[in-house]
Amino acid sequence: MGVDPLFLGPISIGTVIIAIVKVLVAFGALMVSVMLMIWFERKLISDMQNRIGPNRAGPFGILQTLADGIKLFFKEDLIPGKSERFVFKLAPYLTLVPAFLIFTIVPIGGVVHLFGHTVELQVADPPMGILFLLAMSSVSVYGVMLAGWSSGSKYPLLGAVRASAQMISYEAAMGLSVASVVLITGSLGTRDIVTSQAGAFFGIFPKWNLIRLGIVPFLVFLVAITAELNRPPFDLVEAEQELVGGFHTEYSSIRFALFFLAEFMNTITMSAVIVTLFLGGPDGPNLGGPAFVWPILWFLIKTGAFLFFYVWVRAALPRVRYDQLMDLGWKVLIPVSLGWLLLVGAMQVSKIYGFALFAAFIVAGALMYRAIIIGRSQSSELDIITSFGSDAQRSPKTHTSRERNR
Amino acid sequence: MTARSSSKFIKRFRSSPLDESTATGLVGETSEGTQEMKTRNETNRVELEREEGQLTVLPEGIVLDHGDMDIEISEDETMIINMGPQHPSTHGVLRLMMELKGETVLRTKPVIGYLHTGMEKTAEGLTYVQGSTNVTRMDYLAPLHNELVFSLATEKLLGVEIPPRATWIRMLMVELNRISSHLMWMATNGMDVGSTSMMIYGFRERELVLSFFEKVTGLRMNHNFIRPGGVAADLPDGWYDDVSAIIDTIPGRLDEYGEMLTGQPIFRERTEGVGILTQEQAISLSASGPVLRSTGVAWDLRKDIPYLAYDEVEFDVIIGSIGDTFDRFAVRLSEISESLRIVRQILEKMPSGPYRVQDKKITPPPRKRIDESMEALIHHFKLFTEGIHVPEGEAYVAVESPRGELGCYLVSDGSAKPYRMHIRAPSFVNLQSLPAMLKGGLLADAVATISSVDPIMGEVDR
Numbered sequence: 127m128g129v130d131p132l133f134l135g136p137i138s139i140g141t142v143i144i145a146i147v148k149v150l151v152a153f154g155a156l157m158v159s160v161m162l163m164i165w166f167e168r169k170l171i172s173d174m175q176n177r178i179g180p181n182r183a184g185p186f187g188i189l190q191t192l193a194d195g196i197k198l199f200f201k202e203d204l205i206p207g208k209s210e211r212f213v214f215k216l217a218p219y220l221t222l223v224p225a226f227l228i229f230t231i232v233p234i235g236g237v238v239h240l241f242g243h244t245v246e247l248q249v250a251d252p253p254m255g256i257l258f259l260l261a262m263s264s265v266s267v268y269g270v271m272l273a274g275w276s277s278g279s280k281y282p283l284l285g286a287v288r289a290s291a292q293m294i295s296y297e298a299a300m301g302l303s304v305a306s307v308v309l310i311t312g313s314l315g316t317r318d319i320v321t322s323q324a325g326a327f328f329g330i331f332p333k334w335n336l337i338r339l340g341i342v343p344f345l346v347f348l349v350a351i352t353a354e355l356n357r358p359p360f361d362l363v364e365a366e367q368e369l370v371g372g373f374h375t376e377y378s379s380i381r382f383a384l385f386f387l388a389e390f391m392n393t394i395t396m397s398a399v400i401v402t403l404f405l406g407g408p409d410g411p412n413l414g415g416p417a418f419v420w421p422i423l424w425f426l427i428k429t430g431a432f433l434f435f436y437v438w439v440r441a442a443l444p445r446v447r448y449d450q451l452m453d454l455g456w457k458v459l460i461p462v463s464l465g466w467l468l469l470v471g472a473m474q475v476s477k478i479y480g481f482a483l484f485a486a487f488i489v490a491g492a493l494m495y496r497a498i499i500i501g502r503s504q505s506s507e508l509d510i511i512t513s514f515g516s517d518a519q520r521s522p523k524t525h526t527s528r529e530r531n532r
Numbered sequence: 533m534t535a536r537s538s539s540k541f542i543k544r545f546r547s548s549p550l551d552e553s554t555a556t557g558l559v560g561e562t563s564e565g566t567q568e569m570k571t572r573n574e575t576n577r578v579e580l581e582r583e584e585g586q587l588t589v590l591p592e593g594i595v596l597d598h599g600d601m602d603i604e605i606s607e608d609e610t611m612i613i614n615m616g617p618q619h620p621s622t623h624g625v626l627r628l629m630m631e632l633k634g635e636t637v638l639r640t641k642p643v644i645g646y647l648h649t650g651m652e653k654t655a656e657g658l659t660y661v662q663g664s665t666n667v668t669r670m671d672y673l674a675p676l677h678n679e680l681v682f683s684l685a686t687e688k689l690l691g692v693e694i695p696p697r698a699t700w701i702r703m704l705m706v707e708l709n710r711i712s713s714h715l716m717w718m719a720t721n722g723m724d725v726g727s728t729s730m731m732i733y734g735f736r737e738r739e740l741v742l743s744f745f746e747k748v749t750g751l752r753m754n755h756n757f758i759r760p761g762g763v764a765a766d767l768p769d770g771w772y773d774d775v776s777a778i779i780d781t782i783p784g785r786l787d788e789y790g791e792m793l794t795g796q797p798i799f800r801e802r803t804e805g806v807g808i809l810t811q812e813q814a815i816s817l818s819a820s821g822p823v824l825r826s827t828g829v830a831w832d833l834r835k836d837i838p839y840l841a842y843d844e845v846e847f848d849v850i851i852g853s854i855g856d857t858f859d860r861f862a863v864r865l866s867e868i869s870e871s872l873r874i875v876r877q878i879l880e881k882m883p884s885g886p887y888r889v890q891d892k893k894i895t896p897p898p899r900k901r902i903d904e905s906m907e908a909l910i911h912h913f914k915l916f917t918e919g920i921h922v923p924e925g926e927a928y929v930a931v932e933s934p935r936g937e938l939g940c941y942l943v944s945d946g947s948a949k950p951y952r953m954h955i956r957a958p959s960f961v962n963l964q965s966l967p968a969m970l971k972g973g974l975l976a977d978a979v980a981t982i983s984s985v986d987p988i989m990g991e992v993d994r
Contacts, residue, residue: 171728174729175732175733281613284613358726368976369975442727442729443727444722444726444796444798445725446802447801447977448974449974450802
């Protein structure tokens with residue numbers, strides 16, 4: 127099937143069975159891993175916060191998610207009177223289905239030979255895999271946006287507005303950093319991207335895109351998908367302390383659970399995607415044993431590292447503010463990834479052009495930085511004059527021993 | 533009221549414009565108008581200025597007009613949103629009506645009264661002995677301060693001098709209470725800006741102090757420990773080591789907070805320049821405590837009108853410079869260190885002697901004496917049935933609670949129960965600076981700012 131992903135040639139019954147089995151296995155594995163991920167997150171964050179975390183259902187509380195899911199399933203499914211009923215019911219699925227569909231293009235291992243068929247450990251490998259990824263992640267924005275809008279309530283509406291602005295602007299940065307991967311690989315297929323990363327520089331450094339492209343597109347992509355996933359510190363869309371839950375404030379019962387399922391499924395999927403794009407996917411040394419086991423293990427280890435990273439970030443960082451988030455997206459991430467894309471392109475054409483462009487970027491960047499510093503200092507002087515009057519007013523009057531340096 | 537007139541009344545009430553403006557019609561009208569925020573057309577100018585935080589009057593009587601108002605804002609562009617009383621970050625049951633343009637706050641109207649328990653009125657039915665059980669429930673994060681101010685006011689009316697050990701025990705407990713209250717504030721403030729770990733860490737350190745309180749008073753909150761005439765009991769054995777353990781542990785933890793929040797760029801960006809209150813505004817709005825000090829006014833009752841033995845210990849008054857949310861955070865963080873400094877001095881200077889007044893009319897006799905002495909039994913009986921008879925007069929005493937000036941005004945008619953008790957609650961007064969702070973900020977800033985005021989609704993509504 128790897129040779130003929132769109133079934134253009136003759137289809138044998140074996141191919142169909144393999145495809146069905148792959149879908150079922152992938153679906154089941156993803157569902158189970160979502161369950162484990164929620165448990166993992168809760169357990170890990172409680173360890174980081176001096177708490178115990180779930181410990182009742184099953185060994186180490188591992189069945190807690192299942193228990194929560196069953197509980198939510200039997201809760202009353204409330205649909206607010208002012209809501210747009212059809213859209214309100216549709217929205218959870220719009221976020222859930224793309225999360226699963228993205229996972230289908232992720233190669234989780236090498237190639238195995240079964241019953242005379244060569245099977246790729248990947249549900250599908252369409253030639254336009256990356257475009258499919260971008261399309262699907264855009265669709266999942268609609269789920270959040272429509273959920274907030276259709277609730278017919280003010281807080282979800284604010285959440286929906288935030289969601290649409292945030293996700294659309296981060297989509298751009300994400301797309302640009304993916305474009306540099308595509309540029310260096312010369313293919314849109316995920317399998318090609320992974321195979322092109324096999325091997326090593328000088329025998330030690332893996333030839334992953336993380337190193338080949340410089341670390342910048344990786345960082346941009348990481349920040350962009352964190353925002354895309356609504357994970358802390360970019361979880362403004364739900365922002366419990368500000369918007370009471372944002373887009374899912376009015377949701378209850380299994381629809382609410384579906385949003386959470388989608389969120390965690392997205393987290394896993396996007397971690398898998400970042401591993402595929404920048405960390406060589408299942409690439410890694412074979413340390414003995416059956417050949418097909420190690421790539422899968424390496425893939426799982428790398429994905430797990432990112433999942434750990436997300437939980438860690440959640441425990442450590444406060445939430446950024448809406449305007450700061452937009453500033454970061456439009457003023458930092460998009461220019462940086464655009465510039466880097468130009469650089470990667472120039473390097474592909476000729477190394478001389480590339481280094482010349484790099485030097486030009488450094489000069490331009492320095493000038494820009496200087497301009498921003500001057501502009502900021504002038505505007506902040508202006509602020510102080512307008513809002514605090516003379517300096518004499520600001521100076522403390524009586525006994526004081528401590529003052530903050532600003 | 534006859535049936536006819538009552539139906540007329542209902543009819544009139546139903547047809548009032550209030551009923552049309554509020555969709556539900558469930559909200560009644562108080563003597564000061566409705567509690568709901570109305571649209572700009574329906575609000576008069578004074579009310580509008582108040583909701584924009586502009587009508588501020590200095591003690592000298594000069595009305596300050598900060599900037600001009602945008603009355604031309606069209607109704608179609610704004611949205612009135614109701615935040616609370618069940619909102620997760622309004623610290624209990626504070627309710628804010630806010631007019632938003634996009635996410636920018638234009639007007640704010642704090643609505644209170646959801647935790648009204650009538651404690652000031654209840655105090656009139658309780659004797660002075662029972663009084664401290666009542667006041668301790670007002671500010672539930674700083675119960676000892678409430679007991680202290682009530683006891684000080686009663687003692688002022690009685691004209692008794694409490695023994696030095698009682699004074700120093702009170703000071704120890706009150707300063708530890710300030711630490712626990714500020715730690716709790718750090719926790720909730722961290723939570724409000726989205727740092728969930730800070731929530732747990734703050735609670736963890738507060739637990740150290742609370743378990744000491746439990747050892748001393750028997751309870752974790754609502755202690756009823758500081759009473760008119762002294763304190764309820766002497767410090768237990770081993771108190772010195774317990775307190776030493778607390779003051780040795782907390783500084784290290786404060787450094788961790790510094791790493792987690794103060795040095796954290798996201799936290800700095802969330803709080804710096806947010807919710808600014810100028811010095812003039814703070815003074816004209818009668819703000820006190822960290823809210824006032826963050827604007828650069830070094831006003832601390834412990835220093836300026838010393839009570840207990842605060843003039844015998846060394847400490848600094850922490851002030852900020854700009855009056856933004858970060859300043860309020862920094863002031864509280866440093867105040868914890870200052871309180872630790874005071875506690876350390878108290879440990880060294882703690883005098884020995886009786887822990888309550890040796891006056892049989894005020895202090896109940898020890899349990900053993902009741903079995904031996906008829907007189908003691910009579911005193912005990914009289915004290916707990918009738919209470920202390922307090923001479924006629926009135927007294928106002930103020931202490932520096934973690935939230936600001938906590939005052940108690942007592943009027944006595946010579947009986948064993950106060951004729952009137954009024955508490956000047958710092959949270960209540962500080963809340964009125966919210967419209968001024970929130971104006972022009974974003975919704976997310978509003979959340980950070982509300983928590984930086986540190987309102988305790990039990991104290992606001994009393």
